[in-house]
Amino acid sequence: MRKRIVAGNWKMNNDLAETEVLLQELKKQVIPEKVSVLVAPSFTNLQHAFESLRDHPIAVAAQTMHQSDHGAFTGEVSAAMLKSVGVKTVILGHSERRAYFDEDNALLAEKVTTALRHEMTVIFCIGETLQERKQGHHVEVVTAQLEEGLFHISENHWQHIVLAYEPVWAIGTGETASPEQAQEMHKEIRNIVASSYSESIADKVSILYGGSVKPENAKEIFGQPDVDGGLIGGASLNARSFMEIVSAFL
Ligand code: 13P
Numbered sequence: 001m002r003k004r005i006v007a008g009n010w011k012m013n014n015d016l017a018e019t020e021v022l023l024q025e026l027k028k029q030v031i032p033e034k035v036s037v038l039v040a041p042s043f044t045n046l047q048h049a050f051e052s053l054r055d056h057p058i059a060v061a062a063q064t065m066h067q068s069d070h071g072a073f074t075g076e077v078s079a080a081m082l083k084s085v086g087v088k089t090v091i092l093g094h095s096e097r098r099a100y101f102d103e104d105n106a107l108l109a110e111k112v113t114t115a116l117r118h119e120m121t122v123i124f125c126i127g128e129t130l131q132e133r134k135q136g137h138h139v140e141v142v143t144a145q146l147e148e149g150l151f152h153i154s155e156n157h158w159q160h161i162v163l164a165y166e167p168v169w170a171i172g173t174g175e176t177a178s179p180e181q182a183q184e185m186h187k188e189i190r191n192i193v194a195s196s197y198s199e200s201i202a203d204k205v206s207i208l209y210g211g212s213v214k215p216e217n218a219k220e221i222f223g224q225p226d227v228d229g230g231l232i233g234g235a236s237l238n239a240r241s242f243m244e245i246v247s248a249f250l
Contacts, residue, residue, distance in 0.1 A: 003206045005162060005229035006246045007038040007061060007123060008236025009091060019045040023052045025239030031057045035246055040091055043077050050086035061089035064097055067110035079118035090115050093125040093149060095168045105148030112150055116157050123162045124150050130169035143192055151196050163207045164231040165189060170211025172233060179220045182209045186226035215241050218248035
């Protein structure tokens with residue numbers, strides 16, 4: 001059975017006080033044992049979140065990190081810095097990082113290498129734009145993102161990889177991929193992993209869906225055989241809706 005994971009990507013939302021309020025609300029909820037739950041606050045709130053969740057099953061992830069270990073990279077944060085405040089998981093390749101911060105597949109490959117060298121778990125995001133989907137290039141785009149950004153890793157690194165399929169046209173738009181579209185792409189992604197690595201690795205890797213997941217649609221999406229959870233944006237900013245999504249597996 002693959003690991004079921006629901007991660008809340010808070011993006012650039014919540015200052016320290018708001019982070020604390022949301023964490024307190026989340027801590028009141030019962031986390032189902034069979035689901036791994038993570039939240040990814042902004043850099044400034046990671047240490048606080050980690051300490052606040054110290055004896056709690058919710059884990060803390062970062063939203064990105066730099067590929068270098070240290071140096072003159074004003075404004076950036078390294079893997080070692082994340083680990084020093086308790087963060088062991090990092091989201092890499094989010095479409096907003098790709099689109100607004102010019103993170104291409106080659107750069108992401110470096111980030112993946114660095115994160116794995118620091119023994120971090122990587123939630124690696126892939127997904128096509130609306131235009132790419134309309135042109136029928138979605139499988140091609142996702143294949144290139146995987147091949148160029150991730151497939152340099154060795155077989156034993158796959159235990160530290162989670163994939164997140166996030167069609168860009170579904171992020172923050174209220175337009176979700178249909179459960180059938182999500183399943184079709186997740187199956188395709190698993191096949192791509194199988195043909196570059198092995199059936200066994202493809203079968204074990206958790207693939208999360210992201211893009212306008214809400215309590216109302218989570219059950220149907222998570223019910224698809226190749227969907228192993230979700231990467232949640234907007235709905236993760238509210239403890240109740242986030243936990244309803246987490247509970248959609250039950
Ligand atoms: P929304 O759930 O707000 O569409 O965001 C999805 C996302 O980008 C998660 O990383």
